[in-house]
Amino acid sequence: MDGSDNTSRTRRRFLQAAAAAGVAGVAGCNTPGGETTETETDTAGGEETAQQIGSGRSPFGERDLSAGVSMAEMPDLEGELTLYSGRGEALVGELISFIEDRYPDFTVRPLYNSAAELVNQIITEGQNSPADVFYSVNAGSLGALADRDRTQALPQDVLDFVPSNFRDPDGSWIGTSGRARSVPYNTNTFSASDIPTSIMAFPETSAFQDQLGWAPTYSSFQAFITAMRILEGDEATRQWLTGMQELGVSQYGDEFQVARAVADGEIAAGLTNHYYIQRVLARRGTGTPLRTAFTQNDAGAVFNVAGAAVLDTADDATLASNFVRHLLSAEAQDYFARTTFEYPLVPEIEPIGRLPSIDELNPPEDIDLSQLSDLEGTIDLLRDTGVL
CATH class of the missing domain: 3.40.190.10 (Periplasmic binding protein-like II)
Structure with missing residues (x-):
């Protein structure tokens, strides 16, 4: 049996165990207080495959990604990483698999659930949490973990990918799409x-x-x-x-x-x-x-953001930070634009469709995105x- 088959079986066992525990992939579940989470189950009819990520193909024409930083220019990923994802597998699973498949010695163990429930799970697990990276559908959930000192600062060269208003002032999380x-x-x-x-x-x-x-x-x-x-x-x-x-x-x-x-x-x-x-x-x-x-x-x-944070329980903070870096690559930012129709946060990658650029929008200036968790x-x- 080759290594790829072994990795696939390991990932399936992880997901099956999580599902058995009642914590995997609950789309649209209700959280305490009456909140219904983002379901993120609709891909808008996209027929894109992992091989097309970064191609620039879209319903609106070819795209030039040369101004962004490609994954080929980023550090290689090696080791195992446990990802708690509040973003649905239907929308981001393809991207995560694409990143994993680039590196023969890299394995992602994803756990999908609502962002709010994953925050509660991380807090409950405490220092026994296996999570390395938390990937959230909104800034409020990232802020909730940062407020509890459950995150660690990202390297400055990762933070510099996006404007300062799309990341935590202390560097504890960063927006990946808007x-x-x-x-x-x-x-x-x-x-x-x-x-x-x-x-x-x-x-x-x-x-x-x-x-x-x-x-x-x-x-x-x-x-x-x-x-x-x-x-x-x-x-x-x-x-x-x-x-x-x-x-x-x-x-x-x-x-x-x-x-x-x-x-x-x-x-x-x-x-x-x-x-x-x-x-x-x-x-x-x-x-x-x-x-x-x-x-x-x-x-x-x-203007809210989906984003990621490296948790204080990360076994390898460098690997975790470099994984987050890959979410800011030209290929990933283009994926968000084409497949989820979000705003890329890296300024060099343009949004898709009849949309104004981020600079042309007029969001309120007196809002700290982490406040939206209250x-x-x-x-x-x-x-x-x-x-x-």
Whole structure:
């Protein structure tokens, strides 16, 4: 038996054991406080294979990746690494396998679950945790571990891959891809000029009566409401939530459903992360009457990140840091743009689709992304106003 067969069997045993323990791959599970996690189960119909990662192929044409740093220029990976991934296997498993397959002496042992549950697991396991790297769907979960001193600082040359606002000030975690809050709208009903540039103006816009959709059990929505509480205060947020309900906003199970409903004309606009719109367009074509609008300098324009941290239990911190480095390679950043339709955070790699660049977005400046992990007050407010 060759080494690759042995590695595959070892990985299967690890995943089977995790599943038996009830901790693997629970998409859409509910966490304490009523939060529903990001499911990340839809790949937007992508037929890409691992061999195409880094090729620059996309529905929108060829891409030049030469300005980024390729994996070939990065340190080789050798050894075993246990990855706790709050990002779904359906979206990032291919990339992780691609990285692993580049190096004959490197093995990744992935454990997939919701980011929130993995944070709880890491805390419960304490210094007995086997985890080397935590890969999160949002900055709040990374911040929660950093606050408990469960991370260790990344090397400066890794941190330098992304702008400072997309990483922890102390270097304990780094963003690997980004998602902007956005407003999908149906072009048969609205034009871009009809969409307010202030999120707080939505309840006062009569044209939206019975025309809006949201997904309040979704964690990205709850992070957005948390940002509103930070920026506007609890009372203004309460009034906004009440006003939206009076406007007849429709509720959906997740934000992909919201984007599809807008495209179908079931509703005319909604509140989602930007990539759900891109996934619908990738499946249905750019002739679909669906476009993206953004508010400016407010909670509706929050730019959150998926990211990674090296844990304090890492057996080999250098190997773990170099694995994180690979998530910032030109190939990986292109993968995020093409396959998950997120924003690459390495400035040299452009986003895909009819999207403004990160520099053209107008997110609020007074938000520390790690603050978005403080959901308790948000859940209470959503329940008190009858949203949950």
